[in-house]
Amino acid sequence: MITGFLFRALDRKAILVALALMAIALLVPLSNLYLPASHPLHVPTHILSLSGKYLTYALLALALDLVWGYCGILSLGHGAFFALGGYAMGMYLMRQIGTRGVYGNPVLPDFMVFLNWKELPWYWYGFDQFWFAALMVVAVPGALAFVFGWFAFRSRVSGVYLSIITQALTYALLLAFFRNEMGFGGNNGLTDFKDILGYSVQARETRAALFAATAIALALAFVICSGIVNSRYGKVLVCVRDAESRTRFIGYRVEHIKLFAFVVSAMMAGIAGALYVPQVGIINPGEFAPANSIEVVIWTAVGGRGTLVGPIIGAIAVNGGKSYFTAAFPEFWLFALGALFVATTLFLPKGIVGLVSGGVARLRTGREADRIEETLQPEAGAAE
């Protein structure tokens, strides 16, 4: 069964993308570490960590695409899963600081000493172990998505209602994590990390390794998503998106199908967050801001939803643009982003990938174009 899954997952395109990501995972860090700075192919460290960040965003966008592009669930709260994964990793990194904090307390992180806490809250137990933190990175977002999705899908909350309550979810978490009493560092979040698995997070080698880990994680997630959407389950997933009621009438348990996709997607978002935190060196409640989650949606839309390559391209392109704009014309970034939202929805519903493959398909059989056409049909007639 697993071989079958893999076999279907690795169609030619998927193999290509996965191989390309693996090559990036290998070559970019090597060029950063071993090529002299003067070499034309040398990747400077700041570019390395910047693109590492983009890759975590790409993973997040891929996670969102699985539920939005393939299942029609527009989650405006995926930033919450991302941030929860990030906090789980951040808690591990905080515990690794040990006595090197400002107050030198071997157990309590600095902010707890500052708040006069006497002992570690129970939910911080175990985070000194990497395996436990790694487990929590997927378990916490997964559990939240399961509980939330269980309630939401069972009572058939869908469409914009679902979007709004996912937004409320991340907003509620934003407010909660801002509170000092929550024990997650309040406004300042978790920062000032020293070590990960015994290696300094500041070291060039660690940064390179984190980049490689991110690219590999993205490749794995891509293969898994590819496997999911190419399996029988994936076909049903698309059915749910295009005609939910019909799928239900045929006899599928729509809520279970949605729930599975939602939970898998949340776990992937959690992993993206966990890889993001050591690379940027901070996690704070701002990551829960509803605006962030909506931005993820636009990455996916720009790249092309309903395709697996699209979100990766979209996340990297939009964030590359953001880095450029916020440095060159800080005034205009929001104009550009706003215009991107409007223009993408109006003129580019299939995203960049749709544009490209639409052109290619006109030359070829048109099979691909038809497929994308189908994927973007609105849920017309679904409710009859």
Place this chain on the structure above:
Amino acid sequence: MRLIILLSGLLALILAATMPVSADEAELRAVIAKFSEAKKFSQTEAVIEELQALGDTDAVPTLNALSDGLLQVRESDGAVFIIKGDGETVDLLDPLTREAAGTAPGADLRKVKVKNSIRRLIADVVSGLTLRARNSAVRLEAAETMFSRPDPAMIATLDGVIAEETDAGVKTAFMQARAAAVLQSDLPEADKLDAIALMRDRGGRDVLPILTAIGASTQSDAIRAASREAIASIEESMMFWDAGQNILYGVSLGSVLLLAAIGLAITFGVMGVINMAHGEMVMLGAYTTFVVQEFIRTSAPWAFDYSLAIALPLAFCVSGAAGLVMERGIIRFLYGRPLETLLATWGVSLILQQAVRTIFGPTNREVGNPSWMSGSFEVGELLITTNRLWIVVFSGVVFAILLLVLKRTRFGLQMRAVTQNRPMASSMGIATPWVDAFTFALGSGIAGIAGVALSQIDNVSPNLGQGYIIDSFMVVVFGGVGNLWGTLVGAMTLGIANKFLEPYAGAVLAKIFILVLIILFIQKRPRGLFALKGRSVEA
């Protein structure tokens, strides 16, 4: 509504009562000028007594300044001033009006000398003056001050003014102030028991510590029992007042939510479109108010009190026009794709925010309260701020007008028809695209006038709208679409629930709790409290 009229009438009365009573200013000035000749303490005392004889509370600032050593004489012409600041040159203030009256070098000024006995005399005269002031509001205030700082030495003075007092309200206040002083004194037990009874009748939060203190310090069982009983009875009534206050705060928050959400409810109800730029329409309204006020400040300062009345129609037009452009330019191409509409309107909201930030700057802009909206008053133990009260009234009016538009006009009829069954309405000859466009403009325009109201209680910044957008969604989701009453009930429920939870859980936890409750609620009733029924729902 009747209550509101009653309350505003009450407000007017209180305002009238606090109008300053014009005193015989020339006479006062003549006496104050004598301080310049008072070289000896005895002479200073004589002048103070003369001021006391005039019995005018306007002399109080002068006396207080004298006590503080700030009353000084300009050597060159013998004029008397209150000084401000120190150093080489000091600012001079008029001793009566405390208005700036130029500056003078420190060397040219001579202090009117005082000693401790004179300070005591001044304190007595000041309290005597205020307790016997012609203006009953000043007397009442003096009584309140004495109540909060009870001094057994004042009992005799209070006895005197209680005997003279004619105003029943002020008399009660004096009695209460006396009671507070009695409890601090070493008068016999019977007096103290009377005092506790008085305190109990007065009630209120500030009585509790006094009673607690007397109960803890006294030797007498009777006093202890009486004070315990009084505390219990006061706390009981306090709970009642607290609940009332919470409801009041809740209604106030609820009407803010109602204003912000009602336009959203209309557009969502009619078009099934989530307008993420709704908050920015509110912001546009607030900035329109700002622009109107700026214009008035520079060219017609006398019209400032009318600024809101001018801003209201303008804000409606500005936001409504923005909404109309948005609908015609973007949204109409996205019908049937609600999720894409959501994204496109979010893009518009980012553009609007940045546009306002570019034009007006990222910081908060100052929007003033017209005089008729500032201040506050108390009813029993309830503290009511005037601007909040006006917003409650205002949102009620907006709600009523909207209800009329929906139920009594042709446009409202068409709008309701489209909400309930779009294809059927279209077949009956209703131009649904134009109903959509004008509905969107109407919803946005209402957001604009909500912005005028919110500019009075919130910071006017480019992020103003974002603070309300999620709450507004919650109201709409909770209340259900296609029914304005649902929005009203939703807004009030959320507002009141929020304010009732706040004392127990704190503002942030209360908000989280409400959000979680709504998420759970939507499981039970995915279409809100007042959901439309029938086959149109699924369309």
